[in-house]
Amino acid sequence: MDNERASALPPHVLIFPLPIQGPVKCMLKLAELFCINGLKVTFLNSQHIQRCLSSCTNIESYFQRYPNFRFETVPDGLPEDNPRTASEFFEMLDSMKAVSVPLIHEMVTSGPNSENPITCIVADGVFCFAVDIAKQIGVPLLYFDTISPCGLWTYLCLPKLIEAAEFPFKGDNLDEIVVNAPGKEGFLRRRDLPGFYRTKDLNDPFIKSVLKENMNLSLAQGLILNTFEELDASILSEMSTVCPKIYAVGPLHTHVKTRLGTGTTSNSILKEDRSCVPWLDMQPLKSVLFVSIGSLAVMTKEQFMEIWYGLVNSGTRFLWVRRPGSIAGLEKEFEISMDFSQATKERGYIVTWAPQEEVLAHPAIGGFLTHSGWNSTLESIVEGKPMICWPHNVDQQVNSRYVGEFWKLGLDMKDTCDRVTVERMIKELMESKKEEFLEKADRIAKMAKASVSKGGCSYKNLDQLIQDIKSMKF
Numbered sequence: 001m002d003n004e005r006a007s008a009l010p011p012h013v014l015i016f017p018l019p020i021q022g023p024v025k026c027m028l029k030l031a032e033l034f035c036i037n038g039l040k041v042t043f044l045n046s047q048h049i050q051r052c053l054s055s056c057t058n059i060e061s062y063f064q065r066y067p068n069f070r071f072e073t074v075p076d077g078l079p080e081d082n083p084r085t086a087s088e089f090f091e092m093l094d095s096m097k098a099v100s101v102p103l104i105h106e107m108v109t110s111g112p113n114s115e116n117p118i119t120c121i122v123a124d125g126v127f128c129f130a131v132d133i134a135k136q137i138g139v140p141l142l143y144f145d146t147i148s149p150c151g152l153w154t155y156l157c158l159p160k161l162i163e164a165a166e167f168p169f170k171g172d173n174l175d176e177i178v179v180n181a182p183g184k185e186g187f188l189r190r191r192d193l194p195g196f197y198r199t200k201d202l203n204d205p206f207i208k209s210v211l212k213e214n215m216n217l218s219l220a221q222g223l224i225l226n227t228f229e230e231l232d233a234s235i236l237s238e239m240s241t242v243c244p245k246i247y248a249v250g251p252l253h254t255h256v257k258t259r260l261g262t263g264t265t266s267n268s269i270l271k272e273d274r275s276c277v278p279w280l281d282m283q284p285l286k287s288v289l290f291v292s293i294g295s296l297a298v299m300t301k302e303q304f305m306e307i308w309y310g311l312v313n314s315g316t317r318f319l320w321v322r323r324p325g326s327i328a329g330l331e332k333e334f335e336i337s338m339d340f341s342q343a344t345k346e347r348g349y350i351v352t353w354a355p356q357e358e359v360l361a362h363p364a365i366g367g368f369l370t371h372s373g374w375n376s377t378l379e380s381i382v383e384g385k386p387m388i389c390w391p392h393n394v395d396q397q398v399n400s401r402y403v404g405e406f407w408k409l410g411l412d413m414k415d416t417c418d419r420v421t422v423e424r425m426i427k428e429l430m431e432s433k434k435e436e437f438l439e440k441a442d443r444i445a446k447m448a449k450a451s452v453s454k455g456g457c458s459y460k461n462l463d464q465l466i467q468d469i470k471s472m473k474f
């Protein structure tokens, strides 16, 4: 294609998310923001994710809203009945490397992409192979790490921990302060680092993957983060010493709403049960605790019972997401639900998957018992809802420390799961310290909304990102 024709075409971004709920959702929001601002977007999903998305959401609405948006798909190489759970994460990555990557190499230069060539790639930070694809077609690569900045910063500090011979940690005292840790001195304990840092093995696949991801980050032209500067100023400033070009453009779900002036397209890969919304409509203001552990975390039956007892004994109203497969070894729902049916009938509601953003925005919700996934944390922050954090892995342990000790937006239940603690924390969040937490949460929620409004930091950062993509000035 001659240069004149190429320069008349709109900039064309290929977005490639990790095929799991959180990253897909986040990147779809970014895709919408790009389309609103005149960029052409090809959104690359695994065939499995595309099937889930098509059956759970109205994907036609993307094409109606955005003529400059389209999906492409590649197989992830796994059989359709593979559960694709968090514990099989590396199986999925390996399979994608073997099956998807050669197809992506072919796809980026063929079909519609030869007519309107891709001019920039935005890929999930775990996709190290994206560097080669960007090189192959000679375009800039931006990594988008959809985990929290505080979580990512603990990844970036891992080489320092190893060099100082602090990691792998000696002994088993999880309360020991991490010396070569990021952030405020004495703030992070070993238990606050990602769960897989508890290994004694430097060859642990997660550790190796983090080290590789770190190295690759510097090969990209920039890093996109789903946060806002007012929330993460100190981390972003430290991180800029390693990644000079950072675009903090979040919270993305709110950012899209601001720019569109209306609600966005649902992009859930699980079927939402909206019957909880009319139920919430009947509950008093800020009286309901929302309970959810996201799309991947799994609890044992014992943990489930402890949370259940704590919840029922606290006497609080609750809306509980009980995702199929989220309780290990539970074959049938009715195995455990009988004893508690009375309490549920009186003051609870259970769904298999909720329209979470809408639920958190509902005036009846007063708090959130969460696994501290970054999307859930941000969604709660935006709606000014205090949290009880029960983190599982990846960045969640770091997020819950920040929620409890730094932002003071809730309580960190990390590594504990007994009915007495659950009951005590619920009562603290929903009763004795309710006003204190709500006041703080409200203040930060206002900052989040201001950041994505005209003149706010995230608003300006997104404009800059789009400008840079248009002019290719990275």
Ligand code: UDP
Pocket: 021, 022, 023, 025, 268, 292, 293, 294, 295, 296, 297, 321, 352, 353, 354, 355, 356, 357, 372, 373, 374, 375, 376, 377, 379
């Ligand atoms: N989510 C939802 N309905 C639910 C539970 C979760 O729509 O019942 C969404 C939630 O809004 C969030 C995402 O699933 O955007 C979960 O992402 P997060 O990063 O919090 O956790 P992960 O699932 O990746 O562990």
